[in-house]
Amino acid sequence: MLQIAERADLGAGTVYNYFQSKTDIVVAVMNKIYVRLADRINEVARKFGDPVDACVYTVHQIMVMAATSSITSRLMSESVLAAQTVFKLNGPHVIPEMEAAREAGVMNFRDAEATWRMMSHAIIGFGIEVRKNKISIDDLNDCVASLLGIFGMRYEIAKKYADKNWPDIPDE
16 A cells, blocks of 8 residues: 555555555456446447347457456456456446347346356456466457357357457547
Protein backbone atom coordinates (compact mmCIF):
# COMPACT_ATOMS: atom_id res chain seq x y z
CA MET A 1 0.00 0.00 0.00
CA LEU A 2 2.92 2.32 0.69
CA GLN A 3 4.28 1.71 -2.81
CA ILE A 4 0.88 2.49 -4.30
CA ALA A 5 0.65 5.68 -2.24
CA GLU A 6 4.14 6.75 -3.33
CA ARG A 7 3.43 5.99 -6.97
CA ALA A 8 0.18 7.98 -6.79
CA ASP A 9 2.01 10.79 -5.00
CA LEU A 10 -0.35 10.49 -2.04
CA GLY A 11 0.07 9.87 1.62
CA ALA A 12 -0.62 6.32 2.83
CA GLY A 13 -3.47 7.63 4.98
CA THR A 14 -5.14 9.13 1.93
CA VAL A 15 -4.99 5.80 0.10
CA TYR A 16 -6.46 4.04 3.15
CA ASN A 17 -9.33 6.56 3.17
CA TYR A 18 -10.44 5.06 -0.14
CA PHE A 19 -9.14 1.48 -0.02
CA GLN A 20 -8.59 -0.82 2.95
CA SER A 21 -6.31 -3.21 1.10
CA LYS A 22 -4.55 -3.97 -2.18
CA THR A 23 -7.41 -6.34 -2.98
CA ASP A 24 -9.85 -3.42 -2.74
CA ILE A 25 -7.71 -1.52 -5.25
CA VAL A 26 -7.58 -4.52 -7.60
CA VAL A 27 -11.37 -4.86 -7.40
CA ALA A 28 -11.81 -1.14 -8.17
CA VAL A 29 -9.47 -1.35 -11.17
CA MET A 30 -11.15 -4.52 -12.46
CA ASN A 31 -14.59 -2.97 -12.08
CA LYS A 32 -13.53 0.06 -14.10
CA ILE A 33 -11.95 -2.06 -16.85
CA TYR A 34 -14.77 -4.58 -17.04
CA VAL A 35 -17.55 -1.97 -16.92
CA ARG A 36 -16.06 -0.34 -20.01
CA LEU A 37 -15.53 -3.72 -21.66
CA ALA A 38 -19.07 -4.89 -20.85
CA ASP A 39 -20.53 -1.67 -22.27
CA ARG A 40 -18.47 -1.94 -25.46
CA ILE A 41 -19.33 -5.61 -25.96
CA ASN A 42 -23.02 -5.01 -25.28
CA GLU A 43 -23.01 -2.14 -27.79
CA VAL A 44 -22.21 -4.69 -30.52
CA ALA A 45 -24.06 -7.72 -29.09
CA ARG A 46 -27.43 -5.97 -28.81
CA LYS A 47 -27.37 -5.43 -32.59
CA PHE A 48 -27.47 -9.17 -33.28
CA GLY A 49 -30.91 -10.54 -34.00
CA ASP A 50 -29.92 -13.99 -32.75
CA PRO A 51 -29.53 -14.46 -28.97
CA VAL A 52 -27.00 -17.23 -29.58
CA ASP A 53 -24.88 -14.81 -31.61
CA ALA A 54 -25.07 -12.29 -28.74
CA CYS A 55 -23.99 -14.93 -26.17
CA VAL A 56 -21.18 -16.37 -28.29
CA TYR A 57 -19.91 -12.92 -29.23
CA THR A 58 -19.81 -11.89 -25.56
CA VAL A 59 -17.92 -15.06 -24.55
CA HIS A 60 -15.54 -14.70 -27.51
CA GLN A 61 -14.66 -11.07 -26.80
CA ILE A 62 -14.13 -11.61 -23.05
CA MET A 63 -11.89 -14.59 -23.83
CA VAL A 64 -9.85 -12.45 -26.23
CA MET A 65 -9.40 -9.80 -23.57
CA ALA A 66 -8.57 -12.36 -20.87
CA ALA A 67 -5.91 -13.85 -23.12
CA THR A 68 -4.38 -10.74 -24.68
CA SER A 69 -4.84 -7.64 -22.51
CA SER A 70 -1.74 -6.61 -20.57
CA ILE A 71 -3.91 -5.03 -17.89
CA THR A 72 -5.93 -8.21 -17.52
CA SER A 73 -2.68 -10.12 -17.27
CA ARG A 74 -1.68 -8.19 -14.17
CA LEU A 75 -5.13 -8.71 -12.68
CA MET A 76 -5.15 -12.47 -13.30
CA SER A 77 -3.39 -13.01 -10.00
CA GLU A 78 -6.79 -12.28 -8.56
CA SER A 79 -8.57 -14.76 -10.83
CA VAL A 80 -11.54 -15.37 -8.55
CA LEU A 81 -12.16 -11.65 -8.30
CA ALA A 82 -11.75 -11.35 -12.07
CA ALA A 83 -14.33 -14.11 -12.65
CA GLN A 84 -16.73 -12.52 -10.17
CA THR A 85 -16.34 -9.20 -11.95
CA VAL A 86 -16.95 -10.77 -15.39
CA PHE A 87 -20.02 -12.50 -13.95
CA LYS A 88 -21.43 -9.38 -12.32
CA LEU A 89 -20.83 -6.88 -15.09
CA ASN A 90 -21.68 -9.02 -18.12
CA GLY A 91 -24.44 -11.07 -16.51
CA PRO A 92 -27.22 -8.49 -16.90
CA HIS A 93 -26.59 -8.48 -20.66
CA VAL A 94 -25.79 -12.12 -21.39
CA ILE A 95 -28.19 -13.96 -19.04
CA PRO A 96 -31.35 -12.75 -20.86
CA GLU A 97 -29.72 -13.74 -24.18
CA MET A 98 -28.90 -17.16 -22.75
CA GLU A 99 -32.51 -17.62 -21.65
CA ALA A 100 -33.77 -16.60 -25.11
CA ALA A 101 -31.32 -19.06 -26.72
CA ARG A 102 -32.59 -21.78 -24.38
CA GLU A 103 -36.18 -20.97 -25.39
CA ALA A 104 -35.11 -21.24 -29.04
CA GLY A 105 -33.75 -24.73 -28.29
CA VAL A 106 -30.10 -23.90 -29.08
CA MET A 107 -28.85 -23.95 -25.49
CA ASN A 108 -29.76 -26.39 -22.77
CA PHE A 109 -29.09 -25.50 -19.14
CA ARG A 110 -31.15 -25.45 -15.97
CA ASP A 111 -30.10 -22.24 -14.22
CA ALA A 112 -28.89 -19.29 -16.31
CA GLU A 113 -27.23 -17.47 -13.42
CA ALA A 114 -25.29 -20.52 -12.23
CA THR A 115 -24.34 -21.39 -15.80
CA TRP A 116 -23.04 -17.86 -16.47
CA ARG A 117 -21.11 -17.99 -13.17
CA MET A 118 -19.35 -21.19 -14.33
CA MET A 119 -18.67 -19.67 -17.74
CA SER A 120 -17.14 -16.56 -16.13
CA HIS A 121 -14.62 -18.72 -14.29
CA ALA A 122 -13.89 -20.77 -17.40
CA ILE A 123 -13.21 -17.62 -19.43
CA ILE A 124 -10.73 -16.31 -16.88
CA GLY A 125 -9.16 -19.78 -16.72
CA PHE A 126 -8.70 -19.67 -20.48
CA GLY A 127 -6.89 -16.34 -20.20
CA ILE A 128 -4.60 -17.70 -17.48
CA GLU A 129 -3.72 -20.78 -19.52
CA VAL A 130 -2.94 -18.70 -22.62
CA ARG A 131 -0.64 -16.51 -20.55
CA LYS A 132 1.11 -19.61 -19.19
CA ASN A 133 1.54 -20.83 -22.80
CA LYS A 134 -0.52 -23.95 -22.02
CA ILE A 135 -3.13 -22.98 -24.65
CA SER A 136 -2.51 -20.94 -27.78
CA ILE A 137 -4.67 -17.93 -28.59
CA ASP A 138 -4.70 -19.45 -32.10
CA ASP A 139 -6.99 -22.13 -30.62
CA LEU A 140 -9.52 -19.49 -29.51
CA ASN A 141 -12.41 -20.69 -31.68
CA ASP A 142 -11.98 -24.31 -30.62
CA CYS A 143 -11.84 -23.20 -26.98
CA VAL A 144 -14.94 -21.00 -27.41
CA ALA A 145 -16.79 -23.96 -28.93
CA SER A 146 -15.69 -26.24 -26.11
CA LEU A 147 -16.70 -23.75 -23.43
CA LEU A 148 -20.12 -23.32 -25.04
CA GLY A 149 -20.73 -26.85 -23.81
CA ILE A 150 -21.29 -25.17 -20.44
CA PHE A 151 -24.35 -23.60 -22.07
CA GLY A 152 -25.48 -27.05 -23.16
CA MET A 153 -24.56 -26.59 -26.81
CA ARG A 154 -23.36 -29.55 -28.86
CA TYR A 155 -19.80 -29.02 -30.07
CA GLU A 156 -20.72 -29.15 -33.77
CA ILE A 157 -23.28 -26.36 -33.36
CA ALA A 158 -21.05 -24.39 -31.02
CA LYS A 159 -18.15 -24.61 -33.49
CA LYS A 160 -20.27 -23.06 -36.25
CA TYR A 161 -20.99 -20.10 -33.98
CA ALA A 162 -17.41 -19.86 -32.72
CA ASP A 163 -16.03 -19.79 -36.27
CA LYS A 164 -18.12 -16.79 -37.33
CA ASN A 165 -16.23 -13.68 -38.35
CA TRP A 166 -17.07 -11.54 -35.30
CA PRO A 167 -16.73 -7.74 -35.39
CA ASP A 168 -14.20 -6.08 -33.12
CA ILE A 169 -15.49 -4.27 -30.08
CA PRO A 170 -15.49 -0.47 -30.51
CA ASP A 171 -12.46 1.51 -29.39
CA GLU A 172 -12.79 3.61 -26.29
